[in-house]
Amino acid sequence: KERLVLNRLGNRRLPPCSPAAVAAAVRRYSSDRGEQKHQKVVVVGIPNPFIWFRTRIYYFLIRTYFDKEFSIEEFTEGAKQAFSHVSRLLSQCQFEALEGLVAKDLIGKLEEKCNLLPSDYKKALSAEPDEIMYTTPGDVGIFYDDNGRKFVSILMRFWYLTSARLPEDSMEGTRIFQVAIGEGEPETKRLLTAIYEFQREFTKGVPPDWTITRIEHSKLLD
Numbered sequence: 001k002e003r004l005v006l007n008r009l010g011n012r013r014l015p016p017c018s019p020a021a022v023a024a025a026v027r028r029y030s031s032d033r034g035e036q037k038h039q040k041v042v043v044v045g046i047p048n049p050f051i052w053f054r055t056r057i058y059y060f061l062i063r064t065y066f067d068k069e070f071s072i073e074e075f076t077e078g079a080k081q082a083f084s085h086v087s088r089l090l091s092q093c094q095f096e097a098l099e100g101l102v103a104k105d106l107i108g109k110l111e112e113k114c115n116l117l118p119s120d121y122k123k124a125l126s127a128e129p130d131e132i133m134y135t136t137p138g139d140v141g142i143f144y145d146d147n148g149r150k151f152v153s154i155l156m157r158f159w160y161l162t163s164a165r166l167p168e169d170s171m172e173g174t175r176i177f178q179v180a181i182g183e184g185e186p187e188t189k190r191l192l193t194a195i196y197e198f199q200r201e202f203t204k205g206v207p208p209d210w211t212i213t214r215i216e217h218s219k220l221l222d
Contacts, residue, residue: 051139058140062152066142066202076135078210079156083196084129086212090114090221091126102212103199113221121220124164124192133191134159150202153213158196161189166219193218 062070082101089097095111102110114122138155145151197214216222 055137055140058142061142062140066150066152072137075154076137076156079154079196079198080132080135080158081129082198082210082212083135083156083158083194084127084132086196086215087125087127087194087217090215091122091124093122100209102215106213106215110215110221117220120164120166124162124166124190124220125217127158127160127162127194131161132158133161138195148203149206151199152202153197153199155195155197155214158194160192160194162192163189166190192220 059070059072086098086101089095090110093111093114095107095114098107098110114125117125136157138157140155141151141153143151143153195214195216195218196212198210199213200208200210
């Protein structure tokens with residue numbers, strides 16, 4: 001199942017557009033049956049026109065020379081699932097389970113960093129699917145090595161909510177929300193960002209697997 005998360009990305013494409021800005025807002029509304037108030041977090045992305053156009057060119061090249069069925073929409077959805085799964089494994093320090101999903105040289109570095117994190121920081125690494133507020137492709141790259149092997153890399157950016165208790169002074173630049181569900185006490189959540197880079201080798205005869213080659217969680221794993 002773990003390998004399927006990334007294998008399914010093989011038929012998906014990623015639009016390498018990085019948003020120029022991401023705005024987050026909290027809206028309140030009342031139910032028709034009473035004064036009970038709820039809060040909803042809305043995240044809006046504003047793409048950079050130049051990057052948007054450039055990534056479309058890369059998508060065209062990928063479909064033309066590498067994968068005719070490449071779809072950014074499908075790839076983005078698969079990357080979102082992979083992000084949630086891998087971030088949960090990181091949070092639980094299950095590094096052996098990352099093999100086949102994350103580049104081997106990166107796993108060792110992540111283990112060193114995660115082992116130094118306080119428990120609340122580790123908890124904040126995990127992104128549940130329903131807590132991912134916004135996902136967008138960043139940069140896209142196509143390159144060859146000295147042996148003629150062909151590679152495609154796609155950078156994905158994620159914005160997600162966490163209820164982990166994090167110190168205010170170390171999380172400068174993040175946004176805090178009070179999210180109320182039903183009649184319970186409002187829960188404090190923080191909007192965090194993460195960057196995951198996916199890479200696949202398109203050399204003939206190589207398995208069509210996407211591997212995560214870069215992981216960054218702002219203020220947590222830089």
